[in-house]
Amino acid sequence: MHSVEVQGLTVTRGRADVLHEVSFTLEPSRITGLLGPSGSGKTTLMRALVGVQSGVAGMVTVLGLPAGSAALRHRVGYVTQAPAVYTDLSIAENLRYFAAILGASAGRISEVLTEVGLATRSGQLIGSLSGGERARVSLATALLGTPDLLVLDEPTVGLDPVLRRDLWGLFRHLAGAGTTILVSSHVMDEASRCDRLLLLREGRLVADDSPAGLLASTGTADVEHAFLAIAEGAPA
Numbered sequence: 654m655h656s657v658e659v660q661g662l663t664v665t666r667g668r669a670d671v672l673h674e675v676s677f678t679l680e681p682s683r684i685t686g687l688l689g690p691s692g693s694g695k696t697t698l699m700r701a702l703v704g705v706q707s708g709v710a711g712m713v714t715v716l717g718l719p720a721g722s723a724a725l726r727h728r729v730g731y732v733t734q735a736p737a738v739y740t741d742l743s744i745a746e747n748l749r750y751f752a753a754i755l756g757a758s759a760g761r762i763s764e765v766l767t768e769v770g771l772a773t774r775s776g777q778l779i780g781s782l783s784g785g786e787r788a789r790v791s792l793a794t795a796l797l798g799t800p801d802l803l804v805l806d807e808p809t810v811g812l813d814p815v816l817r818r819d820l821w822g823l824f825r826h827l828a829g830a831g832t833t834i835l836v837s838s839h840v841m842d843e844a845s846r847c848d849r850l851l852l853l854r855e856g857r858l859v860a861d862d863s864p865a866g867l868l869a870s871t872g873t874a875d876v877e878h879a880f881l882a883i884a885e886g887a888p889a
């Protein structure tokens with residue numbers, strides 16, 4: 654059973670089509686990496702899955718329902734590139750605010766704080782946190798509702814290698830519990846941590862394969878070179 658099914662997704666932003674006839678599925682318990690150069694349409698694709706993008710044509714079904722359905726609000730977690738948290742509140746106050754909206758319990762707040770490694774910092778104001786810490790608070794808010802689908806837009810940007818490793822460990826743990834994860838990155842070395850890769854180029858899906866399958870089909874040694882091989886071979 655697919656958790657996400659996208660068929661013929663075309664998105665128009667301004668006067669231009671920024672996604673062209675994109676089709677793919679996502680499966681539970683899998684981490685799918687969404688890779689592509691800046692401007693290739695990664696954020697637009699994620700926004701379409703979450704149901705906050707306008708100008709959408711085609712079919713986007715999430716957990717059996719049309720993307721953006723009210724019933725999906727608790728079941729889909731979305732972490733945007735810019736942390737969506739209130740800087741004049743503490744970590745705990747932010748989480749209490751979002752927990753109230755979602756109907757999540759106080760116990761759940763403690764759980765997510767532990768998952769993102771911020772349990773001992775809950776009283777600290779967001780404004781005094783580092784960028785990486787803010788990103789983890791943002792992730793914690795997305796986890797509050799125990800989502801079945803987690804959509805993460807470049808969650809490891811600006812994080813040091815230890816935090817990046819820890820966060821990928823957390824993603825793997827969540828996938829192990831059945832969560833469907835879509836994570837965008839333009840750091841190609843993170844691609845090898847994914848079960849599957851979607852490569853976007855100029856709004857078109859140019860590859861959909863496992864990391865090993867991608868290297869084998871392009872005869873390359875790493876995802877960066879695989880991407881270049883595909884980009885050079887594909888018509889713009």
Ligand SMILES: Nc1ncnc2c1ncn2[C@@H]1O[C@H](COP(=O)(O)OP(=O)(O)OP(=O)(O)O)[C@@H](O)[C@H]1O
Nearest residue numbers: 666667671689690691692693694695696697698839
């Ligand atoms: N509000 C908008 N109006 C018109 N065009 C837009 C708008 N927002 C984004 N675009 C265009 O849509 C295309 C895809 O943008 P998108 O943000 O999805 O790319 P991305 O792959 O996520 O890039 P990055 O890695 O830099 O975040 C870009 O060409 C961008 O200029």
